[in-house]
Amino acid sequence: MQSTKNRVTLIGITAGLVWSLLIGTSTSAIAIPAFAKKYKADCTMCHSNFPRLNDFGTVYRRNGYKLPGHEKEELSTLKEVMPVSIIVKANASSASGDTRTYWSGRLDAASGGYLGGNLGFFAVIPTYSDNNAYAITAHVPNRASIVITNLHSTWLNLRAGQFEPAYIPFSLERRIGTLPYLVYRFARVGDNYESSFASAQTGIEFYGYGASGIEYAAGCINASDGEYVKNAGLGFYVRGTKTFGRGEGQTSGQRIGITGLFGRAQVQYTDYNYTIEFPAGNYSRIGADASLNSGKWNLALQYLQIIDDSEISPWIDDTSYPGGFAELSYRPSNNVVGYLGYDYVHKPDSDQYIYDGFREVCYTLGGRYYFRNNCAFSVGYSRYSFDSWDTSDSTNNLSAGIDLAF
Secondary structure (H helix, E strand, O other): OHHHHHHHHHHHHHHHHHHHHHOOOOHHHOOOOHHHHHHOOOHHHOEOOOOOEOHHHHHHHHOOOOOOOOHHHOOOHHHOOOOEEEEEEEEEEEEOOOOOOEEEEEEEEEEEEEEEOOEEEEEEEEEEEEEOOOOOOOOOOOEEEEEEOOOOOOOOEEEEEEEOOOOOOOOOOOOOOOOOOHHHHHOOOOOOOOOHHHOOEEEEEEEEEOOOOEEEEEEEEOOOOOOOEEEOOOEEEEEEEEEEOOOOOOOOOEEEEEEEEEEEEEEEEEEOOEEEEOOOEEEEEEEEEEEEEEOOEEEEEEEEEEEEOOOOOOOOOOEEEEEEEEEEEEEEEOOEEEEEEEEEEEEOOOOOOOOOOEEEEEEEEEEEEEEEOOEEEEEEEEEEEEEEOOOEEEEEEEEEEEEEEO
């Protein structure tokens, strides 16, 4: 009953905010997110297809939340009213063979900016969350980090706190679709049913870049935080990218990247009142990705190899299996975007005696319509299939949602 009341409350808040935007008397009267408020600019300065960043937004984030080329003119947020935004996400979905409708929703507070010197910060604090569906709106931790730029030059910068690590080239938080990528689910150490592999992690990251289009990142995080992990240890990662042409590979230019995450963790499984602990084992995630642009088209590609010692996946041998996705999006105008996606994970049988292999595939089709540049309505269709030695199943899903920031 309480959960139902919470959903009604969230829906009411969202509907009221959207209505107030739609009947606004002028664009200048519309409340817009924190950075746009500071610069008295439109949200499209940093976003194309909110919440996805465009090339300028990527540079702005990398530059410690300072306008590139105007760092000396930047006014510290400590000398003005701290910019704060409210972010609302609500989603409803249904699946074939199930008469129920699943709801998920979030209400976040966000702030960020330049603090002075070479110091910037960014924070997103979830203030409300209600979920009974598997969607991006679920399982979202706090994000709060500081950025110290130009420790020596643009080739040495620091990000510390809770943030999205650089080894994730395509942010779930900024995805225009409503479902997590399959491979990011299975890449989580100790549990493959959540999306935290691609969520904010606690750690420290060094990164650098130059005019040649080459960029690197290296960091240390607590990456193995799955449900069955007893001792997480630390994860270490490296990433390198090269961008060809003008742009950052978000909305123009062509970006290719390679990444690797390596760590050690100890898992345990609890069955009723009985707990089994296993020795610590090693894991690694090695991948390649690309973001390719042509006019109003963007093609996002991700390949990831998931490698676990037998201690990470008890009762079976060492495992190594691939996953990935391809997502094609098209933006015919500033207020419309459509996308088509293909996700897969393929795990072979461990050996001739243990038939634990499977293949999961998901096709997605959807789009977004932007009432305002900070208010979007989304619809999506997905067909999910699962095949193993003794099971074959498929499900059709429909979803609709709204994203709003002000």
